[in-house]
Amino acid sequence: MAHILHIDASPRGDRSISRTLSKEFVNDWKATHPDDTVTYRDLGHNPVPLVTEPWIAAAYSSPEQHTPEQAEAIRISDELVDEFLAADRFVFALPMYNFSISASFKAYIDQIVRVGRTFAVDENGYKGLVHGKKALVVAAQGGSYPEGSPAHSYDMQTPYLQLILGFMGITDLQFIRADNLMGGEEGRNQAIANAQSALKAAVSNW
Template sequence: MANILHIDSSPRGERSISRSLSHAFVTSWKNAHPGDTVTYRDLGHHPVPHVDEGWIAAAFSPPETHTPELTQAIQLSDSLIDELLAADRYVFGVPMYNLNIPSTFKAYIDQIVRIGRTFAVDANGYKGLIDSNKKVLIITSRGGTFPPGTPFAAYDHQEPYLRTILGFIGLTDVSFIHADSLNLGDDARQKSLENAQAAIAQVVDSW
C-alpha cells in the first residue's frame, strides 16, 4: 500500500482544468489500487502563508534555541514537511500563471524546501534528503503551448522550475501531463483535454 499526497493549487473550483484532471487521475488510481491512501491538500482554497522573518529566524537556528515565538513560526512548515516525507507518491495539479506557477504553490514550496529537513549542504554541494525513488506526477493547465525545440519553449518557466526545485530536495522522478492550448480555440482545447485524459489513463496503468 502507498500513501499519495495530492495537492491542488488552482483557486478555481469546478471550472479548474488542473483540479479536474488531478482528481480524475486520483480517482482512477484509487479504483486500480483500493488499498492506497490519499492525503489531500487544497492550496488554491486554503493557501499556506508566505515565509516571513520569524520563519527565517527559526529555519536557520537550532531547534533547541527556539523561543515559543520561533517554535510557532516554524510549526506549519514542520507539519507540511512531515506530510511530504510520509507520502510515497505525489500528484500535483498546477495551472500556469504568467508563464510560471501560482503564488499558492510557490508559497508551499518555500515552506517545504528547508535546510536540514529536505536538503543539506556538504563539501560536495547541495544534497536532496527525500528518497529519489518516490514518483511525482504534475498535471498542468496552460492557455498556450510551449513545445520543446520551438521558440515558444523559452517562455515555459513552469516545468523547468518545478523539475529543478523538486530535484533539489531529491525528487528526480518527475512526470508531467500538460493540458495546454486551452485558449487557442475550441478544437485545440478539446484535443488537448482528450490527450491529457488519455495520458492519465496510461500513467494509471504504468506509474
Template structure:
C-alpha cells in the first residue's frame, strides 16, 4: 500500500481545469489501487501564509534555541513538511499564472524547502532528503509553448516547479500539461484530450 499526497492550488474551485484533471488522475488511480491512502489538501480552502521576517528568523534558529513563539510560527510549516515526507507519491495540480505559478503554491514550496528537514547544508554542499519519492504536476495553461509558438521559451512554470523538488532530492518528476486552453474551442478540446490521454497512460505505469 502506497501513500499519495494530492494538493490542489487553483483558486477557481470546480471551474478549474487543473483540479478536474487531477481529480480524474486520482479517481483512476484509486480504481487500480483501492488500498492506497490519499491525503488531500486544498490551498484554496486552507491557504499557506507567505513567509514573514519573524518566520525567517525562526527558520534560521537552531531547534534547541526556538522560543515558544518561534515554534508556533513554524508549526504549520512542520505539518506541511511531515505530510510531504510521509507520501510515496505526490500529485500537485497547478495552473499557470502569468507564465509561472500561483503565489499560494510558491508559498507552499517556501514552507517545505526546509534546511535539516527536507535538505541539509554542510559547508555549501546540499543534499535532499526526499529521495525515492515520485512527484507529478498536472498543469493548465492558456497558451502553447512548443516550437514555433509566439511564446516559445516563455515557460517559467515548469522550472519553478521542477527545481525546488529536485533540490529536495526528488529525481522522478513528471508533468502533464493541458496547453492552449485560452486559444479557442478546438485548441481547448485538443489540450484537454491530450492531457487526459497522458493521465490514462501514466496511471498504468507510474
C-alpha cells in the first residue's frame, strides 16, 4: 500500500492540460490500486507563502529560540514538509512557465527544501534525506524541446526538477510531457493523446 501526494500547480481550471492529465492518472491509479491513499494539494489555486525573513531566521535556529512571528512562518513549512515526507510517491502536475517551473511550484519547493528535514549538510557537503520515493512529473509545455533539437537547451523545467528533487534524495523520476500544446490543433491533440497513453502505461508500470 502506497501513499501518494498529488500536486497541481496550474492556476487554470478545466482548461489546464497538466491538471486534466494528472486527474485522469490519479483516478485510474485509484481504480487499479484501491488500497493506496492520496493527499491532494492545489498550489495553482491555493499557493503557499513565499519565504520571508522570519522564515529564514526560524529555519536556521532551534524552535525554543523562535519569536511568535518566526514560529508561525516555519509552522507552515513544517506542515508542508510533514505532508511531503508522509508520501511514498509524488504526482507533480506542472505547467512550463518561461522555460521552467511556475512560481507557485517554486514557492512550494522553497518551503520544503529544509536543512535537517529534507537535506543535511556536513563537512562532506550536502546530502539528501528523502529516500525510497518515486516522482511522476506531468509537464504541460506550449513548445517542444526534444533532445537533439536546437530548442532542447531552453527546457529548464526538466533539469531543474532533476536537480532539486535529486538534491533531497529523490532520483526515481519519470517525466511525461504534453508538449507542443501551442503548435496548432493537430499537434496539440496528438501531444495530449501521447501523454494520455504514457500515463495509462504508467498506471501499471510506475
